[in-house]
Amino acid sequence: MPDRLNEVVGYDRRMTAETDAAHRVDRLWPDPAVDIPLDEAMAGYEPGVVRGRPLVAINMVTSIDGRAQLDGTAEGLGSRADRHLMRIYRAAFDAVGSGAGTLRATGVWLRVGDTLAAQRAARGQPPNPTGVVVAGTEAIDPASPWFDGNEPRLLVIGRDTPFGDAPPGTDLLRAPTERPEPRWILERLAERGITSFLLEGGPGINAAFLADDLIDEVYWTVGAHLLGTDALPMIAPIPGGSPFASRPRGGRLVSVLRHDSELFLRYRFGGEG
Template identity: 30%
Template sequence: MTTSQAERDAMRRALALATTPGVPLGPNPRVGCVLLDDDGRVVAEGFHRGAGTPHAEADALARAGSDARGTTAVVTLEPCHHTGRTGPCSQALLAAGVRRVVFAQADPNPVARGGGEALREAGVEVAEGLLAAEARAVNRAWTFAHEHGRPFVTWKFATTLDGRSAAADGTSRWVSSRPARVDTHRLRALCDTILVGTNTVVVDDPRLTVRDADDRDLPVQLLRAVMGLRELPDDRRVLDDAAETVLLRTRDPHEALALLRARERQHVFLEGGPTLAAAFLAAGLVDEVVAYVAPMLLGSGRSSVGDLGIATIADAHHLDVVDVTVLGEGAETNVRLTMTPQRPVPLQED
């Protein structure tokens, strides 16, 4: 089914509404909705503000009131078809007398999907797929978690040009520049979990909070997850009340992610040491790599990643570079590389 220019413009507006500043990144998806009359004029707009609040469609319908009858609802995500903390949006649209529904992304959540088909069966015109890629990007981690049954994993590390995360004597302050550290906190704030190993906590005693440019904790913090079997000293800062902390008593990356998924976590920021990084890489559980490269050479010291069991260049892990950004200048320069691992292509059976 074709869509009009007014509907395409409305979808772009709905995507902007979905990404309204302050809207939580989880556990619910970010969704926007615009109601149009028959002439393509905006009747009302709405967006979802987080778990327990009205969904985008319900928000827009409430603002439109009786004017919602006969409109076209343009929504960034397929209207839900289940009852959770709020009722199904598919039924709300039907009850309001909406004539046509245009949505971007099909709902990957098996519990909530089905709204599009239910609306069709009730006689509502339904068009799907408009700006679907853009809509998926809005809820990248949420979509990934539902499609793969585990959180999306971003591995972040700082390294010298020759691949060292610390000098031979163990010192590492500062491989990353101040602009890189500020940028790291920006990336932390896009996730809902930060994950390190017990050795990092024992040796480095990090706080693992999200802070602003003045090093002040932000009001909303992510979950601090510490993975491993080693006992932690009671005085470690990760055990303070600045944010919630969970201890994952396992060394298995698959099990760790399963435990976090059970807590409805969607995006893990992996900031552990080289051993933990190697474990996740070897398990094929790294989905994005962010490296802050300092223009310095050490020649020896701790490697940025542990042993991957690779003996020949043919077995190397290859990454696709998707972004290169220079942060800072002079002695405070770092280059941020954002990369995605190349996934092996399955062999086709004859």
């Protein structure tokens, strides 16, 4: 089933390095530049560093009116340039993950494509970041194509999640709580040497990380669409109320790129720089 995430499967097969390089952007902030390759605009990009735990960034695409789903998936909200940007972000992280809702709705594909995989390997890293799926109370289908890849893979499940033996190549982690708690997940990632974690949604798991004030960076693609639906937003309402309801979590704008009528925004929360 297609999604902004696993649509990349088809995208990887169709697109060549030449057409990837053809995505052009204007850099609006900082250091304005007109009509440069997206790869050049992102050269030298790396996530920040957080002391004592892995850095967490979320990467989401929404419509102008803030909806993160179109007919139940993210397909159609972002452009090909956005999907290429997703892979650039992924390639800079030790681990890339999604919630079980996204796996169930659309499948997940958390790899970076051949070119970026080769660049990672040349730097002595695994070709793909560790793929992470976080499940809660409901079952996960062990036949999901996500379990087929040969990249390192970590399935985090809740205390009572029905799940049998780990499929080959999958590191299976059972949390002591009904749903794995974000801080506990990050501790387990840190034990595995992971210092940066890119969370690609969906809105439910994003909300869990925000509730615990564990979002350090936000990569937001604004697709040039209006929907007017009641689809989920980038971050779902936090169950039980948000700690930021009357004390908003302030962020700093780090970078703005424009591709056609689409905006690629980067924000940082907390820390310096």
